[in-house]
Amino acid sequence: ATTLGASAAQSGRYFGVAISAGKLGDSTYTTIANREFDMVTAENEMKLDATEPNQNQFNYSSGDRIAQWATSNGKRLRGHTLAWHSQQPGWMQNMSGTALRNAMLNHVTQVATHYRGQIYAWDVVNEAFSDNGDGSRRDSNLQRTGNDWIEAAFRAARAADSGAKLCYNDYNIDNPSHAKTQAVLAMVRDFKARGVPIDCVGLQAHFNSGNPVPSNFQTTVSNFAALGVDVQITELDIQGSGTDQANKYRTVVNACLAVARCTGITVWGVRDSDSWRASDTPLLFDNSGNKKAAYTATLDALNAA
Numbered sequence: 001a002t003t004l005g006a007s008a009a010q011s012g013r014y015f016g017v018a019i020s021a022g023k024l025g026d027s028t029y030t031t032i033a034n035r036e037f038d039m040v041t042a043e044n045e046m047k048l049d050a051t052e053p054n055q056n057q058f059n060y061s062s063g064d065r066i067a068q069w070a071t072s073n074g075k076r077l078r079g080h081t082l083a084w085h086s087q088q089p090g091w092m093q094n095m096s097g098t099a100l101r102n103a104m105l106n107h108v109t110q111v112a113t114h115y116r117g118q119i120y121a122w123d124v125v126n127e128a129f130s131d132n133g134d135g136s137r138r139d140s141n142l143q144r145t146g147n148d149w150i151e152a153a154f155r156a157a158r159a160a161d162s163g164a165k166l167c168y169n170d171y172n173i174d175n176p177s178h179a180k181t182q183a184v185l186a187m188v189r190d191f192k193a194r195g196v197p198i199d200c201v202g203l204q205a206h207f208n209s210g211n212p213v214p215s216n217f218q219t220t221v222s223n224f225a226a227l228g229v230d231v232q233i234t235e236l237d238i239q240g241s242g243t244d245q246a247n248k249y250r251t252v253v254n255a256c257l258a259v260a261r262c263t264g265i266t267v268w269g270v271r272d273s274d275s276w277r278a279s280d281t282p283l284l285f286d287n288s289g290n291k292k293a294a295y296t297a298t299l300d301a302l303n304a305a
């Protein structure tokens with residue numbers, strides 16, 4: 001097949017992209033997004049600060065623009081994200097204890113209910129583990145409400161939308177031997193053992209020179225899948241250019257294709273200039289919308305599966 005989405009579909013997978021509501025008027029951008037991808041994630045529009053700017057006053061205008069664009073162009077939608085320490089609205093940043101716990105659960109319930117029936121998978125909880133190398137939870141106002149905040153969020157999401165797959169999503173969980181990866185594996189294993197509703201793990205996969213694609217990335221994908229959850233590569237971008245970047249994309253794509261329960265890949269933006277770290281030129285299309293070597297490597301890997 002000649003597009004990323006159609007090529008991924010040959011093995012029952014999707015190939016997605018993060019899009020921004022503010023760019024939906026850019027025809028170069030929308031032409032590529034519509035042609036190449038069959039799943040979309042809102043880059044910012046469904047986050048906490050966007051959807052609940054004042055407590056209990058929900059604003060779905062930008063999120064709905066993304067959802068509408070997806071529906072009208074025949075794309076599925078990943079939801080990002082219901083509970084996160086970052087991009088909290090100001091009113092939430094200063095909350096704590098039971099009041100914060102209840103506000104977080106209300107947020108999960110309201111947003112998941114609003115989008116019920118439209119979401120393939122929700123990133124229910126995002127980035128809850130620390131990077132300090134000991135596998136501990138990240139300190140945050142949410143963590144300080146009690147270690148069970150993550151499972152509480154998952155139970156609320158399931159109650160609100162029983163049709164969406166519920167994912168835990170994080171970065172720096174790509175190397176199978178790192179403490180952070182081991183800690184997330186242990187949490188998922190525990191959730192499955194105790195019947196906490198979790199269906200998938202999202203590996204963000206933001207790679208750069210300081211955080212390279214591990215040679216055994218496939219082992220990580222398969223270790224998560226072995227716990228009985230789907231795995232999705234949710235925010236892929238790789239610093240670099242030319243053949244070297246193309247080879248790294250090929251490694252990541254092949255790791256997903258080699259694991260039956262790796263159900264899809266999403267890149268975190270359309271063109272390099274759309275990236276949150278544009279100077280790394282980490283995406284599949286250059287600033288003018290031309291296909292890069294990384295695009296061709298990705299397409300060829302999908303077609304070889």
Ligand code: G3I
Nearest residue numbers: 043044047080081086087126127171204206235268275276
């Ligand atoms: O929209 C406002 C604009 O009105 C204002 O003038 C401008 C001034 O700073 O800010 C604009 O908002 C920015 C927003 O992106 C939209 O461009 C925010 O400041 C900026 O913080 C925000 O960055 C986003 C970042 O998450 C925030 O945490 C990036 O676009 C987005 O790509 C990035 O995505 C995250 C995932 O959600 C989670 N995983 C990591 C990933 C990369 O950081």
